[in-house]
Amino acid sequence: MGIRRLAALGAVSGATLLGAAAPATAAPHPPQNGPGDQPVGPPRIKAQPNPFRPGDNLNLQVTGCEEEPKANGPRNEIFFKGEPASFDDEGGGVWTAIASTRTDLKPGRAYVTEFFCVTPKGPAGFTLRATVAGKPKPPDDGPPGDGDGPGGPPADPRFRFDHGDVRLTTRRAEPGRTVGIRVTCPSRVRAYSASFSSQPRMEWVQKNRWEGVGRYRTHLPSIVRLTVECVGYGKVSFSTEPGRPEVDDGGPTIPRGAPDTGDGSTLSRSGGGSADAAGPLAASLVALAGAGLALRRRTAREDG
Amino acid sequence: MVAAGRRAAACGLLLALLAGATAACGGEDYDGGPIDPGGPAAAAPAAAVRPLPRSLPERIEIPRLGVSAPVSELGLKPDGRIEEPPLSRPNLTGWWKKGPTPGEGGPSVILGHVDAMRKPAVFHRLKELKRGDRVKVTRRDRTTATFAVERVEQVAKSSFPGEKVYAEDIDYAALRLVTCGGSFDAGTGHYRDNVIVYSRMVAN
Numbered sequence: 451m452g453i454r455r456l457a458a459l460g461a462v463s464g465a466t467l468l469g470a471a472a473p474a475t476a477a478p479h480p481p482q483n484g485p486g487d488q489p490v491g492p493p494r495i496k497a498q499p500n501p502f503r504p505g506d507n508l509n510l511q512v513t514g515c516e517e518e519p520k521a522n523g524p525r526n527e528i529f530f531k532g533e534p535a536s537f538d539d540e541g542g543g544v545w546t547a548i549a550s551t552r553t554d555l556k557p558g559r560a561y562v563t564e565f566f567c568v569t570p571k572g573p574a575g576f577t578l579r580a581t582v583a584g585k586p587k588p589p590d591d592g593p594p595g596d597g598d599g600p601g602g603p604p605a606d607p608r609f610r611f612d613h614g615d616v617r618l619t620t621r622r623a624e625p626g627r628t629v630g631i632r633v634t635c636p637s638r639v640r641a642y643s644a645s646f647s648s649q650p651r652m653e654w655v656q657k658n659r660w661e662g663v664g665r666y667r668t669h670l671p672s673i674v675r676l677t678v679e680c681v682g683y684g685k686v687s688f689s690t691e692p693g694r695p696e697v698d699d700g701g702p703t704i705p706r707g708a709p710d711t712g713d714g715s716t717l718s719r720s721g722g723g724s725a726d727a728a729g730p731l732a733a734s735l736v737a738l739a740g741a742g743l744a745l746r747r748r749t750a751r752e753d754g
Numbered sequence: 755m756v757a758a759g760r761r762a763a764a765c766g767l768l769l770a771l772l773a774g775a776t777a778a779c780g781g782e783d784y785d786g787g788p789i790d791p792g793g794p795a796a797a798a799p800a801a802a803v804r805p806l807p808r809s810l811p812e813r814i815e816i817p818r819l820g821v822s823a824p825v826s827e828l829g830l831k832p833d834g835r836i837e838e839p840p841l842s843r844p845n846l847t848g849w850w851k852k853g854p855t856p857g858e859g860g861p862s863v864i865l866g867h868v869d870a871m872r873k874p875a876v877f878h879r880l881k882e883l884k885r886g887d888r889v890k891v892t893r894r895d896r897t898t899a900t901f902a903v904e905r906v907e908q909v910a911k912s913s914f915p916g917e918k919v920y921a922e923d924i925d926y927a928a929l930r931l932v933t934c935g936g937s938f939d940a941g942t943g944h945y946r947d948n949v950i951v952y953s954r955m956v957a958n
Binding site for chain 2: 702
């Protein structure tokens with residue numbers, strides 16, 4: 451038994467004793483394998499323990515992948531960067547790994563990490579949703595902010611604004627309906643969405659607590675985005691996905707990097723893009739050198 | 755005196771040659787700024803119209819460029835980057851399927867190659883678009899969303915504005931067309947820049 455498996459066993463046993471080892475949320479179905487031990491069906495993932503405590507190691511089991519899953523999607527909120535580093539191939543499309551969760555996750559919040567792998571039908575993405583155990587943190591009753599203006603220094607350097615500081619009365623974005631927005635923030639708060647018919651007025655209700663109400667338009671796009679800003683401390687976004695009217699933590703999916711749309715083949719015939727410039731430049735320099743040499747010789751003859 | 759005149763002639767020749775070389779260098783490149791030939795005083799595109807319900811795009815037409823092309827769907831690659839249409843189908847464009855559909859509220863995105871398989875591809879002349887040019891997208895629900903070009907930008911891939919292109923929070927229907935541009939980096943096998951056309955729906 452390798453040290454990783456020993457660690458996994460320990461983690462699961464400890465979590466069970468604590469009563470924290472709940473069944474997986476993301477993968478209610480057992481592994482489905484077809485003839486020849488080939489993975490069948492879409493990839494699924496489950497994690498134990500779930501809920502977990504920040505910093506816990508999670509035991510991950512993925513089914514339905516022909517090749518090793520990777521957590522290199524745009525969203526990795528649960529684990530430290532680079533985690534899980536690798537998966538062990540258990541055969542039949544089943545992969546296991548142990549990965550360290552971040553230590554700065556908020557109690558009571560759900561987080562998401564996106565995975566990808568190659569299935570018999572090609573590349574596929576799947577999502578792990580895991581919850582941090584414990585109650586949400588109490589309201590921050592620290593010192594009131596004095597950096598009210600935009601760009602002003604944060605009044606409380608200990609405060610870090612994130613999704614855990616925003617409570618929405620409903621996660622469902624419905625045409626014409628309202629959503630209450632409650633925010634913990636030691637400075638000022640702005641909340642806005644292009645999908646609101648009018649932008650909510652955020653009002654101070656008590657120390658570091660702000661509230662407002664937004665009303666959605668009567669016609670909503672498939673992707674609704676809501677942004678809440680704690681001035682001086684940053685902002686967080688919530689958004690829906692096509693076919694899912696619930697706003698989730700995080701903005702819409704944004705692909706990494708820039709698109710690569712061209713092979714340069716129309717440039718390579720004339721020497722490529724870089725060579726494109728180098729060709730005429732080289733010709734000009736040769737011509738220039740020749741002209742300079744001829745002038746110098748004529749000048750020398752006449753001066754002599 | 756004669757020698758001085760010749761030096762002046764030599765300088766003139768030098769300048770002419772360098773000017774020619776520079777023109778050749780810059781023939782394919784922008785200065786990186788927005789293209790807005792009409793300037794702020796130019797007539798703005800017609801007012802935006804009410805967004806449409808979600809419906810997948812089937813075909814894109816750009817009359818000014820003579821483009822008429824089918825639209826495929828693009829997702830994410832395993833590394834989190836956006837897929838591209840296959841190089842083997844140079845006239846095929848691709849719509850970013852995790853975003854709004856063309857005509858819906860928000861920014862929809864369609865990619866196309868600038869060149870492929872030693873031939874100019876569907877978006878080869880994208881950078882020629884001007885403010886006010888029309889782009890039409892036929893959708894599966896048989897409606898056609900017509901967009902007016904607002905501006906054309908060329909940006910380095912290292913500073914591609916992904917948040918703005920894919921996820922800008924806007925209350926109107928927008929379409930962003932993206933291809934490659936600038937010089938070609940033989941080391942990476944990719945162009946160094948992207949050309950981005952920003953447009954908004956003006957009719958449906």
